[in-house]
Amino acid sequence: MRCGVPELPEVETVRRGLAPVMEGARIVKVEVRRGDLRWPLAKDFAKRIAGATVDGLGRRAKYLIADLSSGDVLMMHLGMSGSFHIIQDAKNARPGDFHHARGKIGAHDHIVFHMSNGATVTFNDPRRFGSMKLVPRSKLDKEPLLNALGPEPLGNEFDAAMLAKACAGKKTSLKAALLDQRVVAGLGNIYVCEALYRAHLSPKRQASTIADRKGAPNQRAVALVDSIKVVLHDAIKAGGSSLRDHRQADGTLGYFQHSFRVYDREGEPCPNCKGTIKRIVQSGRSTFYCPSCQK
DNA sequence: CCGCGGGCCTGAGAGC
DNA sequence: TGCTCTCAGGCCCGCG
Numbered sequence A: 001m002r003c004g005v006p007e008l009p010e011v012e013t014v015r016r017g018l019a020p021v022m023e024g025a026r027i028v029k030v031e032v033r034r035g036d037l038r039w040p041l042a043k044d045f046a047k048r049i050a051g052a053t054v055d056g057l058g059r060r061a062k063y064l065i066a067d068l069s070s071g072d073v074l075m076m077h078l079g080m081s082g083s084f085h086i087i088q089d090a091k092n093a094r095p096g097d098f099h100h101a102r103g104k105i106g107a108h109d110h111i112v113f114h115m116s117n118g119a120t121v122t123f124n125d126p127r128r129f130g131s132m133k134l135v136p137r138s139k140l141d142k143e144p145l146l147n148a149l150g151p152e153p154l155g156n157e158f159d160a161a162m163l164a165k166a167c168a169g170k171k172t173s174l175k176a177a178l179l180d181q182r183v184v185a186g187l188g189n190i191y192v193c194e195a196l197y198r199a200h201l202s203p204k205r206q207a208s209t210i211a212d213r214k215g216a217p218n219q220r221a222v223a224l225v226d227s228i229k230v231v232l233h234d235a236i237k238a239g240g241s242s243l244r245d246h247r248q249a250d251g252t253l254g255y256f257q258h259s260f261r262v263y264d265r266e267g268e269p270c271p272n273c274k275g276t277i278k279r280i281v282q283s284g285r286s287t288f289y290c291p292s293c294q295k
Numbered sequence B: 001c002c003g004c005g006g007g008c009c010t011g012a013g014a015g016c
Numbered sequence C: 001t002g003c004t005c006t007c008a009g010g011c012c013c014g015c016g
Helices: A008-022 A045-049 A137-142 A160-167 A174-179 A189-198 A219-250
Strands: A027-032 A054-060 A063-068 A072-077 A083-087 A109-115 A120-124 A131-136 A278-282 A285-289
Touching: A008 A054, A008 A063, A008 A083, A008 A109, A008 A120, A008 A219, A027 A045, A045 A072, A045 A131, A072 A137, A131 A137, A160 A174, A160 A219, A174 A189, A189 A219, A189 A285
Parallel strands: none
Antiparallel strands: A027 A109, A054 A063, A063 A072, A072 A131, A083 A120, A109 A120, A278 A285
Protein backbone atom coordinates (compact mmCIF):
# COMPACT_ATOMS: atom_id res chain seq x y z
CA MET A 1 0.00 0.00 0.00
CA ARG A 2 1.28 3.36 -0.98
CA CYS A 3 1.59 6.29 1.35
CA GLY A 4 -0.96 8.99 1.01
CA VAL A 5 -0.80 12.22 -0.89
CA PRO A 6 -2.37 14.74 1.41
CA GLU A 7 -6.11 15.09 1.09
CA LEU A 8 -8.29 16.70 3.72
CA PRO A 9 -7.77 14.09 6.47
CA GLU A 10 -3.99 14.11 6.04
CA VAL A 11 -3.88 17.91 6.12
CA GLU A 12 -6.02 17.92 9.25
CA THR A 13 -3.65 15.39 10.83
CA VAL A 14 -0.68 17.56 9.93
CA ARG A 15 -2.46 20.55 11.46
CA ARG A 16 -3.01 18.70 14.70
CA GLY A 17 0.62 17.65 14.78
CA LEU A 18 1.96 21.15 14.10
CA ALA A 19 -0.40 23.05 16.38
CA PRO A 20 1.27 22.09 19.68
CA VAL A 21 4.68 23.39 18.58
CA MET A 22 3.52 26.39 16.55
CA GLU A 23 0.50 27.88 18.28
CA GLY A 24 1.51 30.51 20.79
CA ALA A 25 5.15 30.34 19.72
CA ARG A 26 7.07 33.02 17.88
CA ILE A 27 8.74 32.34 14.56
CA VAL A 28 12.27 33.50 15.29
CA LYS A 29 13.70 32.87 11.86
CA VAL A 30 12.66 31.44 8.49
CA GLU A 31 15.15 29.77 6.18
CA VAL A 32 14.15 29.57 2.55
CA ARG A 33 16.38 27.07 0.81
CA ARG A 34 14.25 26.84 -2.31
CA GLY A 35 11.59 29.42 -2.97
CA ASP A 36 10.45 27.99 -6.30
CA LEU A 37 7.53 25.91 -5.14
CA ARG A 38 4.24 25.73 -7.02
CA TRP A 39 4.70 29.47 -7.34
CA PRO A 40 7.79 31.44 -6.38
CA LEU A 41 7.65 32.74 -2.82
CA ALA A 42 7.50 36.50 -2.39
CA LYS A 43 10.99 37.98 -2.15
CA ASP A 44 10.31 39.29 1.35
CA PHE A 45 8.68 36.04 2.49
CA ALA A 46 11.13 35.21 5.29
CA LYS A 47 11.48 38.80 6.47
CA ARG A 48 7.74 39.32 6.62
CA ILE A 49 7.26 36.28 8.84
CA ALA A 50 10.23 36.58 11.15
CA GLY A 51 9.32 37.81 14.62
CA ALA A 52 5.62 37.03 14.31
CA THR A 53 3.77 34.86 16.77
CA VAL A 54 1.50 32.12 15.46
CA ASP A 55 -1.83 33.00 17.03
CA GLY A 56 -3.60 30.00 15.56
CA LEU A 57 -3.20 27.23 13.01
CA GLY A 58 -6.33 26.42 11.06
CA ARG A 59 -7.34 24.57 7.93
CA ARG A 60 -9.56 25.34 4.97
CA ALA A 61 -9.96 22.46 2.49
CA LYS A 62 -6.38 21.26 1.89
CA TYR A 63 -4.80 24.55 2.98
CA LEU A 64 -3.13 25.04 6.33
CA ILE A 65 -3.68 28.60 7.48
CA ALA A 66 -1.45 30.14 10.12
CA ASP A 67 -2.72 33.32 11.70
CA LEU A 68 0.28 35.55 12.41
CA SER A 69 0.54 38.41 14.90
CA SER A 70 2.09 40.52 12.13
CA GLY A 71 -1.32 40.84 10.50
CA ASP A 72 -0.51 38.36 7.76
CA VAL A 73 -1.98 34.94 7.21
CA LEU A 74 0.32 32.19 5.96
CA MET A 75 -1.37 29.78 3.58
CA MET A 76 0.40 26.45 3.07
CA HIS A 77 -0.49 23.66 0.66
CA LEU A 78 1.21 20.25 0.63
CA GLY A 79 0.60 19.55 -3.05
CA MET A 80 1.33 15.96 -3.97
CA SER A 81 4.44 15.23 -1.97
CA GLY A 82 4.71 17.81 0.80
CA SER A 83 5.32 16.96 4.45
CA PHE A 84 6.52 18.60 7.64
CA HIS A 85 9.19 17.46 10.04
CA ILE A 86 9.25 18.60 13.62
CA ILE A 87 12.29 18.63 15.82
CA GLN A 88 11.07 19.41 19.29
CA ASP A 89 14.35 20.67 20.68
CA ALA A 90 16.58 21.40 17.73
CA LYS A 91 19.60 22.55 19.74
CA ASN A 92 19.72 19.35 21.75
CA ALA A 93 18.57 16.96 19.07
CA ARG A 94 20.10 13.53 19.23
CA PRO A 95 22.25 12.42 16.31
CA GLY A 96 19.66 10.00 14.95
CA ASP A 97 16.67 12.31 15.23
CA PHE A 98 16.61 13.71 11.72
CA HIS A 99 18.73 15.55 9.20
CA HIS A 100 18.74 18.72 11.24
CA ALA A 101 20.13 17.08 14.31
CA ARG A 102 23.66 17.77 13.08
CA GLY A 103 22.77 20.87 11.17
CA LYS A 104 22.30 18.80 8.05
CA ILE A 105 19.44 19.43 5.73
CA GLY A 106 17.50 16.85 3.78
CA ALA A 107 17.45 16.78 0.01
CA HIS A 108 14.08 18.48 -0.38
CA ASP A 109 13.87 20.51 2.80
CA HIS A 110 12.82 23.81 1.27
CA ILE A 111 11.64 25.93 4.18
CA VAL A 112 12.62 25.82 7.85
CA PHE A 113 10.78 27.64 10.62
CA HIS A 114 12.77 28.17 13.81
CA MET A 115 10.38 28.60 16.73
CA SER A 116 10.95 30.48 19.97
CA ASN A 117 10.24 27.32 21.97
CA GLY A 118 13.29 25.63 20.45
CA ALA A 119 11.34 23.57 17.94
CA THR A 120 12.15 23.45 14.25
CA VAL A 121 9.45 22.91 11.65
CA THR A 122 10.72 21.89 8.21
CA PHE A 123 8.72 21.77 4.99
CA ASN A 124 9.91 19.01 2.67
CA ASP A 125 8.48 18.59 -0.82
CA PRO A 126 10.29 16.60 -3.54
CA ARG A 127 7.94 17.48 -6.38
CA ARG A 128 7.44 21.09 -5.33
CA PHE A 129 3.74 21.09 -6.16
CA GLY A 130 3.20 22.49 -2.68
CA SER A 131 2.93 26.20 -2.06
CA MET A 132 3.11 28.94 0.54
CA LYS A 133 1.57 32.35 0.30
CA LEU A 134 1.38 35.32 2.65
CA VAL A 135 -1.83 37.28 2.58
CA PRO A 136 -2.80 40.25 4.75
CA ARG A 137 -5.64 39.11 6.99
CA SER A 138 -7.71 42.09 5.90
CA LYS A 139 -7.57 40.78 2.33
CA LEU A 140 -8.23 37.14 3.10
CA ASP A 141 -11.87 37.41 2.09
CA LYS A 142 -10.69 38.42 -1.39
CA GLU A 143 -8.13 35.62 -1.69
CA PRO A 144 -8.75 33.88 -5.04
CA LEU A 145 -7.35 30.55 -3.87
CA LEU A 146 -9.96 30.40 -1.12
CA ASN A 147 -12.87 32.20 -2.69
CA ALA A 148 -13.66 29.58 -5.28
CA LEU A 149 -13.73 26.77 -2.74
CA GLY A 150 -16.96 24.95 -2.00
CA PRO A 151 -18.16 23.95 1.46
CA GLU A 152 -16.14 22.03 4.02
CA PRO A 153 -17.41 18.45 3.78
CA LEU A 154 -17.35 17.98 7.54
CA GLY A 155 -19.16 21.24 8.26
CA ASN A 156 -22.82 21.30 9.27
CA GLU A 157 -23.69 23.36 6.24
CA PHE A 158 -22.61 20.56 3.90
CA ASP A 159 -25.64 18.37 3.42
CA ALA A 160 -27.59 16.56 0.72
CA ALA A 161 -29.46 19.69 -0.33
CA MET A 162 -26.24 21.62 -0.83
CA LEU A 163 -24.44 18.84 -2.72
CA ALA A 164 -27.44 18.19 -4.96
CA LYS A 165 -27.73 21.88 -5.79
CA ALA A 166 -24.03 22.00 -6.72
CA CYS A 167 -24.37 18.92 -8.95
CA ALA A 168 -27.69 19.83 -10.52
CA GLY A 169 -27.35 20.30 -14.27
CA LYS A 170 -23.78 19.04 -14.32
CA LYS A 171 -23.05 16.96 -17.40
CA THR A 172 -19.82 15.62 -16.02
CA SER A 173 -19.40 12.40 -14.04
CA LEU A 174 -20.09 12.18 -10.34
CA LYS A 175 -16.41 11.33 -9.86
CA ALA A 176 -15.25 14.51 -11.59
CA ALA A 177 -17.82 16.63 -9.76
CA LEU A 178 -16.61 15.44 -6.35
CA LEU A 179 -13.00 16.15 -7.31
CA ASP A 180 -14.00 19.70 -8.21
CA GLN A 181 -13.01 21.80 -5.18
CA ARG A 182 -15.78 24.28 -6.03
CA VAL A 183 -18.40 21.60 -5.42
CA VAL A 184 -16.96 20.36 -2.15
CA ALA A 185 -13.54 21.33 -0.82
CA GLY A 186 -10.98 18.84 0.39
CA LEU A 187 -11.69 15.56 -1.37
CA GLY A 188 -9.04 14.06 -3.64
CA ASN A 189 -8.91 11.02 -5.84
CA ILE A 190 -8.65 8.48 -3.04
CA TYR A 191 -11.49 9.63 -0.83
CA VAL A 192 -13.76 10.27 -3.80
CA CYS A 193 -13.30 6.63 -4.81
CA GLU A 194 -13.86 5.45 -1.26
CA ALA A 195 -16.94 7.61 -0.68
CA LEU A 196 -18.58 6.52 -3.94
CA TYR A 197 -17.91 2.92 -3.03
CA ARG A 198 -19.53 3.24 0.37
CA ALA A 199 -22.52 5.01 -1.16
CA HIS A 200 -22.88 2.24 -3.80
CA LEU A 201 -22.80 4.86 -6.53
CA SER A 202 -20.98 4.45 -9.83
CA PRO A 203 -18.24 6.99 -10.49
CA LYS A 204 -19.49 7.08 -14.10
CA ARG A 205 -22.97 8.25 -13.16
CA GLN A 206 -23.80 11.73 -14.39
CA ALA A 207 -23.42 14.19 -11.51
CA SER A 208 -26.87 15.65 -12.02
CA THR A 209 -28.51 12.31 -11.15
CA ILE A 210 -28.21 12.95 -7.42
CA ALA A 211 -30.73 15.76 -7.81
CA ASP A 212 -34.23 15.97 -9.25
CA ARG A 213 -35.26 18.39 -12.03
CA LYS A 214 -35.55 21.22 -9.55
CA GLY A 215 -32.15 20.55 -7.98
CA ALA A 216 -33.55 18.96 -4.83
CA PRO A 217 -31.62 16.04 -3.33
CA ASN A 218 -32.67 12.43 -3.79
CA GLN A 219 -31.69 9.36 -1.78
CA ARG A 220 -28.41 9.08 -3.66
CA ALA A 221 -27.39 12.54 -2.49
CA VAL A 222 -28.25 11.64 1.09
CA ALA A 223 -26.22 8.43 0.92
CA LEU A 224 -23.30 10.17 -0.74
CA VAL A 225 -23.06 12.98 1.82
CA ASP A 226 -23.22 10.43 4.60
CA SER A 227 -20.46 8.34 3.00
CA ILE A 228 -18.22 11.37 2.46
CA LYS A 229 -18.49 12.38 6.10
CA VAL A 230 -17.92 8.84 7.37
CA VAL A 231 -14.90 8.23 5.15
CA LEU A 232 -13.27 11.51 6.16
CA HIS A 233 -14.00 11.03 9.85
CA ASP A 234 -12.55 7.52 9.76
CA ALA A 235 -9.38 8.73 8.02
CA ILE A 236 -8.88 11.58 10.49
CA LYS A 237 -9.32 9.11 13.31
CA ALA A 238 -6.69 6.88 11.72
CA GLY A 239 -4.42 9.89 11.33
CA GLY A 240 -4.80 10.66 14.99
CA SER A 241 -3.63 7.22 15.97
CA SER A 242 -0.76 7.46 13.50
CA LEU A 243 0.26 10.70 15.23
CA ARG A 244 0.33 9.04 18.63
CA ASP A 245 2.09 5.93 17.35
CA HIS A 246 4.68 7.26 14.96
CA ARG A 247 5.34 10.94 15.32
CA GLN A 248 8.07 10.54 17.90
CA ALA A 249 9.70 7.89 15.78
CA ASP A 250 10.73 10.07 12.86
CA GLY A 251 8.94 13.39 13.21
CA THR A 252 7.23 13.22 9.82
CA LEU A 253 3.76 14.66 9.40
CA GLY A 254 1.90 14.26 6.17
CA TYR A 255 2.02 10.57 5.46
CA PHE A 256 0.34 7.70 7.20
CA GLN A 257 -0.83 4.28 6.24
CA HIS A 258 -4.43 3.59 5.36
CA SER A 259 -6.35 0.60 4.27
CA PHE A 260 -8.68 1.45 1.46
CA ARG A 261 -11.60 -0.66 0.26
CA VAL A 262 -11.23 0.04 -3.46
CA TYR A 263 -8.41 2.51 -4.05
CA ASP A 264 -5.35 0.82 -5.58
CA ARG A 265 -7.08 -2.57 -5.39
CA GLU A 266 -7.64 -3.35 -9.04
CA GLY A 267 -8.40 -7.04 -9.54
CA GLU A 268 -9.00 -7.73 -5.87
CA PRO A 269 -12.34 -9.02 -4.59
CA CYS A 270 -14.91 -6.45 -3.52
CA PRO A 271 -15.21 -6.49 0.29
CA ASN A 272 -18.96 -6.17 -0.10
CA CYS A 273 -20.04 -8.57 -2.87
CA LYS A 274 -18.67 -11.18 -5.25
CA GLY A 275 -17.48 -8.61 -7.73
CA THR A 276 -13.95 -7.65 -8.69
CA ILE A 277 -12.60 -4.16 -8.26
CA LYS A 278 -11.99 -2.43 -11.56
CA ARG A 279 -9.74 0.45 -12.57
CA ILE A 280 -10.82 2.92 -15.20
CA VAL A 281 -9.46 6.30 -16.24
CA GLN A 282 -11.68 9.36 -15.94
CA SER A 283 -10.38 12.72 -17.15
CA GLY A 284 -6.88 11.37 -17.00
CA ARG A 285 -6.98 9.91 -13.49
CA SER A 286 -7.46 6.48 -12.05
CA THR A 287 -10.81 5.50 -10.65
CA PHE A 288 -11.24 2.30 -8.65
CA TYR A 289 -14.71 0.89 -8.10
CA CYS A 290 -16.83 -2.23 -7.96
CA PRO A 291 -19.01 -2.42 -11.08
CA SER A 292 -21.38 -4.89 -9.47
CA CYS A 293 -22.29 -2.99 -6.32
CA GLN A 294 -21.83 0.58 -7.45
CA LYS A 295 -24.68 1.62 -9.73
C1' DC B 1 -19.76 29.33 -18.25
C1' DC B 2 -18.39 24.38 -18.73
C1' DG B 3 -15.53 20.41 -19.43
C1' DC B 4 -11.28 18.59 -20.78
C1' DG B 5 -6.36 18.06 -21.42
C1' DG B 6 -1.63 19.82 -20.73
C1' DG B 7 1.91 20.94 -17.76
C1' DC B 8 4.41 21.54 -13.58
C1' DC B 9 8.26 18.26 -10.81
C1' DT B 10 10.68 14.09 -8.76
C1' DG B 11 10.83 9.31 -7.27
C1' DA B 12 9.21 4.63 -7.19
C1' DG B 13 8.50 0.61 -9.54
C1' DA B 14 8.19 -2.32 -13.68
C1' DG B 15 10.35 -4.25 -17.55
C1' DC B 16 14.24 -5.18 -20.45
C1' DT C 1 22.83 -4.33 -11.63
C1' DG C 2 21.47 -0.47 -14.39
C1' DC C 3 19.04 1.80 -17.68
C1' DT C 4 14.56 3.54 -19.57
C1' DC C 5 9.90 4.06 -19.35
C1' DT C 6 5.50 4.94 -17.11
C1' DC C 7 2.84 6.60 -13.62
C1' DA C 8 1.38 9.13 -9.28
C1' DG C 9 -3.44 10.78 -4.90
C1' DG C 10 -3.14 18.34 -6.78
C1' DC C 11 -3.89 22.30 -8.93
C1' DC C 12 -3.88 26.18 -12.38
C1' DC C 13 -4.47 27.59 -16.93
C1' DG C 14 -5.85 27.84 -21.58
C1' DC C 15 -8.48 25.91 -25.25
C1' DG C 16 -12.71 24.81 -27.79
